[in-house]
Amino acid sequence: MAFNVVVKVHPVVLFQIVDSYERRNADSLRVIGTLLGSVEKGVVEVSNCFCVPHREHDNEVEAELVYAAELRDLNARVNTQENVVGWWATGNEVTRHSSLIHDYYTIECPNAIHLTLDTTLQGTSMGIKAYIRVPIGTPSGNNGSMFTTVPVEITCYEPERVGLQLSSKTIGIKKSVEPVHELAQVSEATGNVLSMLDTVLDYVNEILAGRNISPQDNAVGRALLDMVNSVPKMTPEEFENMLNSNIKDLLMVICLSQLTKTQIQLNEKLTLLTTL
Amino acid sequence: MSSKVSGIRGGRSRVVPDDCPINVVQISGLPMMKMIKHCHEEGSGSVDVAQGALLGLVVEKRLEITNCFPFPKQDDSVDEDEAYQIAMMKKLRRVNVDHLHVGWYQSADVGNFISLPLLESQYHYQNSIEESVVLIYDTQKTARGFLSLKAYRLTPQAVVMYKEEGFTPDALRNLKVGYESLFIEVPVVMKNSSLSNILLNQLSDMVPEEDGLGFLDLGTSSVLEGHMRCMMERVDELNQEAIKFNRYQQQVLRQQQDKYRYMQKRAQENAARQAKDEPPLPDEDINKLFRPLPTPQRLNPMIVAGQVNAYSSHVAQFCSQAMAKLFVTQTLQKAKEDTGSAKSLQ
Numbered sequence: 001m002a003f004n005v006v007v008k009v010h011p012v013v014l015f016q017i018v019d020s021y022e023r024r025n026a027d028s029l030r031v032i033g034t035l036l037g038s039v040e041k042g043v044v045e046v047s048n049c050f051c052v053p054h055r056e057h058d059n060e061v062e063a064e065l066v067y068a069a070e071l072r073d074l075n076a077r078v079n080t081q082e083n084v085v086g087w088w089a090t091g092n093e094v095t096r097h098s099s100l101i102h103d104y105y106t107i108e109c110p111n112a113i114h115l116t117l118d119t120t121l122q123g124t125s126m127g128i129k130a131y132i133r134v135p136i137g138t139p140s141g142n143n144g145s146m147f148t149t150v151p152v153e154i155t156c157y158e159p160e161r162v163g164l165q166l167s168s169k170t171i172g173i174k175k176s177v178e179p180v181h182e183l184a185q186v187s188e189a190t191g192n193v194l195s196m197l198d199t200v201l202d203y204v205n206e207i208l209a210g211r212n213i214s215p216q217d218n219a220v221g222r223a224l225l226d227m228v229n230s231v232p233k234m235t236p237e238e239f240e241n242m243l244n245s246n247i248k249d250l251l252m253v254i255c256l257s258q259l260t261k262t263q264i265q266l267n268e269k270l271t272l273l274t275t276l
Numbered sequence: 277m278s279s280k281v282s283g284i285r286g287g288r289s290r291v292v293p294d295d296c297p298i299n300v301v302q303i304s305g306l307p308m309m310k311m312i313k314h315c316h317e318e319g320s321g322s323v324d325v326a327q328g329a330l331l332g333l334v335v336e337k338r339l340e341i342t343n344c345f346p347f348p349k350q351d352d353s354v355d356e357d358e359a360y361q362i363a364m365m366k367k368l369r370r371v372n373v374d375h376l377h378v379g380w381y382q383s384a385d386v387g388n389f390i391s392l393p394l395l396e397s398q399y400h401y402q403n404s405i406e407e408s409v410v411l412i413y414d415t416q417k418t419a420r421g422f423l424s425l426k427a428y429r430l431t432p433q434a435v436v437m438y439k440e441e442g443f444t445p446d447a448l449r450n451l452k453v454g455y456e457s458l459f460i461e462v463p464v465v466m467k468n469s470s471l472s473n474i475l476l477n478q479l480s481d482m483v484p485e486e487d488g489l490g491f492l493d494l495g496t497s498s499v500l501e502g503h504m505r506c507m508m509e510r511v512d513e514l515n516q517e518a519i520k521f522n523r524y525q526q527q528v529l530r531q532q533q534d535k536y537r538y539m540q541k542r543a544q545e546n547a548a549r550q551a552k553d554e555p556p557l558p559d560e561d562i563n564k565l566f567r568p569l570p571t572p573q574r575l576n577p578m579i580v581a582g583q584v585n586a587y588s589s590h591v592a593q594f595c596s597q598a599m600a601k602l603f604v605t606q607t608l609q610k611a612k613e614d615t616g617s618a619k620s621l622q
């Protein structure tokens with residue numbers, strides 16, 4: 001039984017869980033749904049999910065399994081590589097009902113993962129936890145099972161990271177945010193790099209002045225040395241050459257593209273002028 | 277520096293005219309992430325575009341997009357597609373997702389999206405739902421680090437032209453439609469709910485920050501080469517179309533001359549016959565002899581011109597930010613040289 005399972009979650013999944021929680025029926029306290037993804041060598045990559053309507057009573061749980069199966073088939077038509085890997089629920093603990101729901105999902109896939117997202121914010125943050133169910137007990141005595149946690153990481157495709165960066169601009173602001181123009185993004189990043197450089201400089205100056213020395217300084221110092229050495233070594237003339245030729249190329253391309261634009265406009269006006 | 281930069285915002289048609297029912301498109305985090313994921317997974321393999329539907333609602337002049345779902349690839353017949361859409365929307369309605377179908381999205385390489393199927397689909401959408409938009413997601417540009425998500429609608433003139441008149445040059449002149457006035461761009465903004473903001477706060481801790489800086493890369497030649505190649509192909513096509521049109525004009529001119537000569541001959545013969553007191557020749561339908569040549573459709577050249585235009589704006593934008601990065605490196609190098617020379621003086 002593989003205990004060293006790592007769960008990698010895409011941001012889409014978490015967004016979908018939060019959205020389903022916000023849209024839940026007025027009488028439900030928590031929402032559940034299916035997790036889709038792929039399993040490979042002890043790493044479970046969760047890349048999609050959907051919500052399944054359910055109702056919880058004292059001793060039983062009603063979940064619309066037909067709905068779940070149909071939605072899974074619909075999804076399989078779009079994405080053939082995603083399989084059911086487990087299920088998710090909001091809230092911050094594993095309840096008695098979870099065990100029942102987990103039974104169903106173990107039919108779908110052998111080592112089902114259970115993911116919880118604490119939307120009720122009971123702790124200091126929105127905790128993301130993943131569990132797998134392991135059997136416990138003595139062989140001759142009582143048998144049972146327990147949910148034990150497994151580590152969770154966030155993984156993104158490169159474009160997803162870009163999307164996250166834009167979305168994170170809305171943190172703390174009540175109103176909406178426009179996608180940034182390219183030049184503005186470059187200038188923002190330059191500003192960030194500047195502030196990072198300031199921090200590093202302060203740190204190095206403190207060390208040189210003999211204050212605040214700690215044992216990790218050696219490791220940090222070595223990393224800094226690596227970074228400084230990784231700047232490509234070019235003589236000033238080489239650098240000038242490279243810079244000038246690149247700028248010339250770019251300027252030429254800009255000039256040509258503007259020329260093309262003007263030509264198309266002319267072309268259009270001319271064809272309109274002809275009377276037949 | 278950021279205030280100076282924000283003044284360079286001269287994109288085309290940022291101001292939406294008043295008669296358009298939608299002023300701004302507001303999208304929340306979930307549909308955007310879903311779109312990115314779907315387009316990324318599709319685009320990495322095939323050449324086909326990734327498409328999907330947008331769901332949301334209309335609030336005054338604002339179109340809010342709250343969810344989306346992808347379409348399966350188009351190998352199936354149209355009926356299966358419809359069944360899929362209906363089934364999907366029914367399911368989503370069960371979990372209280374907004375089920376008003378407000379538009380559709382498509383992925384595009386280099387933001388090159390103007391094509392005949394797109395015009396047709398958008399026309400049908402705008403016909404059935406007044407406020408629909410098409411969201412174009414640029415895969416390559418986002419992979420390089422700049423999120424590119426734009427919303428477009430057909431202009432009223434384009435709708436009229438598509439519906440009634442076909443794309444003859446006369447129709448174009450009457451309606452004053454050019455390749456630039458086919459689509460108007462609607463500005464897109466992003467807004468997240470408070471709970472999503474909390475999630476984002478947490479995610480920004482969990483995702484390492486160093487990885488999101490790929491767009492500061494200085495290498496430009498590979499991207500530029502790809503752009504220029506596509507642009508050259510399009511310009512060739514446009515050239516062919518222009519040659520076709522010129523040939524058509526010459527033919528029309530020649531035909532008119534022939535007609536004129538024929539009429540002259542007719543008149544002469546009739547005069548000769550009248551002089552001899554014979555009945556004049558019957559008046560034949562001149563159109564049957566000189567069948568009028570069909571005017572070439574201007575739709576294709578217009579689409580190609582639109583594509584060339586999109587490419588050139590794209591290239592210009594790309595070059596401007598590449599130059600900005602080069603200038604930053606130049607300043608760094610100068611600083612390095614200054615400290616280097618200062619040290620050697622010490």
